[in-house]
Amino acid sequence: MGDSMQIPNYEKARVRSKDKVLFRNFKMLDEYLNIGIDKKFFLKTYGCQMNEHDSENLKGMLKLMNFQETEDMNDADFILLNTCSIRENAHNKAFGMLGRIKHLKEKNPNIIVALCGCMAQEVGVVEEIRKKYKFVNFVFGTHNLDDLPKLLKNSFNDSKQNIEVKSIEGDVIEDIPVKRDNPYKAYVNIIYGCDKFCTYCIVPYTRGKQRSRKKEDIINEVKELVHDGYQEVTLLGQNVNAYGKDLYDNYSLAELLEDISKTNIPRIRFITSHPWDFTDKMVEVIRNHDNILNFVHLPVQSGSSRILKLMGRKYTKESYLELYDKLRSIDNISITTDIIVGFPGETDEDFKETLDLVNYCKFDSAFTFIYSPRENTPASKLKDDITLKEKEERLYELNELINKYSKESNDKMLNNTYSVLIEGESTKEGMLFGYTETNKLVNVKGTIDNIGKIVNVKITDAKSFSLDGEIVE
Ligand code: 5AD
Ligand code: SF4
DSSP states (O other): OGGGOBOOOHHHHHOOOOOOOOEEEOOOOGGGTTTTTTOEEEEEEOSSHHHHHHHHHHHHHHHHTTOEEOSOGGGOSEEEEEEOOSSHHHHHHHHHHHHHHHHHHHHOTTOEEEEEEGGGGOHHHHHHHHHHOTTOOEEEOTTOGGGHHHHHHHHHHOOSOEEEOOOSSOOEEEOOOOOOSOSSEEEEEOEESOOOOOTTOOHHHHHOSOEEOOHHHHHHHHHHHHHTTOOEEEEEOTTGGGTTTTTOSSOOHHHHHHHHHTTTOSEEEEEOOOGGGOOHHHHHHHHHOTTBOSEEEOOOBOSOHHHHHHHTOSOOHHHHHHHHHHHHTSTTOEEEEEEEEOOTTOOHHHHHHHHHHHHHHOOSEEEEEEOOOOTTOGGGGSOOOSOHHHHHHHHHHHHHHHHHHHHHHHHTTTTOEEEEEEEEEOSSTTEEEEEETTOOEEEEEOOGGGTTSEEEEEEEEEOSSOEEEEEEO
């Protein structure tokens, strides 16, 4: 089994052919069904919502194999890390965890340890695991999640380390079992992979080519969720606005949103949008459907057109702002963003343009990052000529501004009433928590019979990162 080793390969991961995407259906073989009897698994997930949802699929398979989940790593027979490559610190966290697992395994050599997710697709990571982390039983990538049952079975029979990572454009796999974390909100994949190749980003190499799920499969999944009582779906993709381009002539995210709206699921979100593929029709569809929430995550990355060009973002500051203005014209919309500081060659002038853009857009909130060079990406070959101190200062200054506008955006909500999906009890006694349509966290005074319901909440206090409120009729 160890002989079938497949290690990642960036040349292959970069290929984008015109070949048709393979659609296939997952099937659990009977021989795997009993593997988990009397065994527990511990799964740790890093990274984005895509990865969280992949973990829901991993859990779905493990449950079907009769494993029980445990929150306590010390208690597990099988430890699985679903990893992220996006920045250096995601790496460090996963390797730190492997260090802890090593000690556990010294005490109990029977534990099976595996690593999957985006880091598994990285050449350097797999090399390191083969050299320094020999106790890891197996590694599998983002393209063969469905190999988990087979790999697990093999690892019980063969102690040799097995690396099974495919650097392919990718298939679309339907019907993988799923064990959802949240009983009211569900993630639904609509498109996998990414063809944008932003120069700083590792995702096109770890997640394969852009490939849409068939609309019928998506709509049926949402219908089932409605049937099961779900209140909210989040449509997932590295770039959801590219939905359909690889599959249909005249069916895009706009049409998909309209069709999903008809299922009458109370709330529809979608992440993440790339400004490049955002059409006017999509803006109007958001404006005109009550259950398509007025919330758009629209990463800008930089306010300098010169840096945007170096990043390979395919839009300018001006064209971003044009789209931004169109979206802002939707009543009560919330727009959030991602910004990277310290991209190679970013001058004070470039950074000032980012601050200017933030002052113009007044984002409802933003994720901000220091640029992190990623293995094999074009940007990692550019001279990283900004000191860490400078990068940290820029991040600090940017965050101050972002927080100011988050607070302003929250302050505007004071004394007004919004609909909130109550998800559970808050850590504060007698309080519940939930999210507004614009994805703001609200701590709400109320009783537990409201959990799982969409209720009207009057906002009584506004902070930078959350709101307080009380339920009104
Ligand atoms: N360094 C820093 N931030 C990055 N992001 C993606 N790649 C990098 C990188 N190499 C950020 C972008 C993206 C978000 C998910 O992570 O802002 O939108
Ligand atoms: Fe991390 Fe990107 Fe992979 Fe998500 S797709 S897990 S953010 S590297």
